[in-house]
Amino acid sequence: DQQVKQNSPSLSVQEGRISILNCDYTNSMFDYFLWYKKYPAEGPTFLISISSIKDKNEDGRFTVFLNKSAKHLSLHIVPSQPGDSAVYFCAASATGNTGKLIFGQGTTLQVKP
Amino acid sequence: DGGITQSPKYLFRKEGQNVTLSCEQNLNHDAMYWYRQDPGQGLRLIYYSQIVNDFQKGDIAEGYSVSREKKESFPLTVTSAQKNPTAFYLCASSALAGARFGTQYFGPGTRLTVL
Numbered sequence: 001d002q003q004v005k006q007n008s009p010s011l012s013v014q015e016g017r018i019s020i021l022n023c024d025y026t027n028s029m030f031d032y033f034l035w036y037k038k039y040p041a042e043g044p045t046f047l048i049s050i051s052s053i054k055d056k057n058e059d060g061r062f063t064v065f066l067n068k069s070a071k072h073l074s075l076h077i078v079p080s081q082p083g084d085s086a087v088y089f090c091a092a093s094a095t096g097n098t099g100k101l102i103f104g105q106g107t108t109l110q111v112k113p
Numbered sequence: 114d115g116g117i118t119q120s121p122k123y124l125f126r127k128e129g130q131n132v133t134l135s136c137e138q139n140l141n142h143d144a145m146y147w148y149r150q151d152p153g154q155g156l157r158l159i160y161y162s163q164i165v166n167d168f169q170k171g172d173i174a175e176g177y178s179v180s181r182e183k184k185e186s187f188p189l190t191v192t193s194a195q196k197n198p199t200a201f202y203l204c205a206s207s208a209l210a211g212a213r214f215g216t217q218y219f220g221p222g223t224r225l226t227v228l
Contacts, residue, residue, distance in 0.1 A: 004155075006155075009153075032215045034215075034216060034217075036219075041201070041222065041224065042221055042222060043117075043119075043203050043205075043219035043220050043221045043222050044156070044203070044219045045219070046216055046217075046218060049215075049216060089155060089156065091217075093215050099144050099161075099163070099207050099209055099215055099217070100146075100158065100161065100171075101158075101215075101217055103155040103156040103157075104155055105153070105154060105155040106154075106155055
């Protein structure tokens with residue numbers, strides 16, 4: 001039972017355009033959501049997070065949108081840069097769940113120059 | 114510089130041998146976690162610990178063991194009972210209170226290959 005799903009294994013965009021990565025979840029108890037970026041053979045790096053009391057959080061080129069009714073979140077990267085090429089994981093947790101995160105399968109983003 | 118260190122970066126092991134992966138953090142985080150990543154898959158939780166001398170099984174604990182004798186350290190032993198040990202292993206830590214509660218920070222990982 002996959003509680004966090006990233007249905008697109010890969011995404012390719014042109015440099016300077018917008019990248020939109022999507023994530024769906026099934027557990028209505030999730031109240032904190034995160035995005036991580038991962039290069040091959042390295043540990044994931046925390047990018048941005050959002051609490052369920054918000055529907056948008058922005059940090060520089062990265063914006064995360066949360067649609068609780070649809071149980072859907074998305075990460076927007078504007079403008080996309082070649083250095084953004086990596087695997088992006090979304091993750092979710094529930095209050096009182098001991099800090100455990102449930103990860104999606106990841107989406108590989110390729111930004112072409 | 115605060116952070117999480119994992120050693121070694123690459124590890125080779127013969128079938129039937131136990132091997133221990135190191136994870137150390139100086140972030141003063143209470144919780145620590147071990148994940149496994151396989152190609153094309155997300156991160157799967159092996160074990161986690163919220164406090165010294167206590168730990169809980171994650172989703173794929175079979176064939177693994179851990180200890181938490183110090184707050185800073187959370188070593189993972191891959192035993193010979195683990196059927197498919199070749200993978201990329203990631204250690205993480207998080208605060209359990211404060212502004213950054215719930216955000217896990219990861220080490221650089223250890224690539225284990227069973228020959």
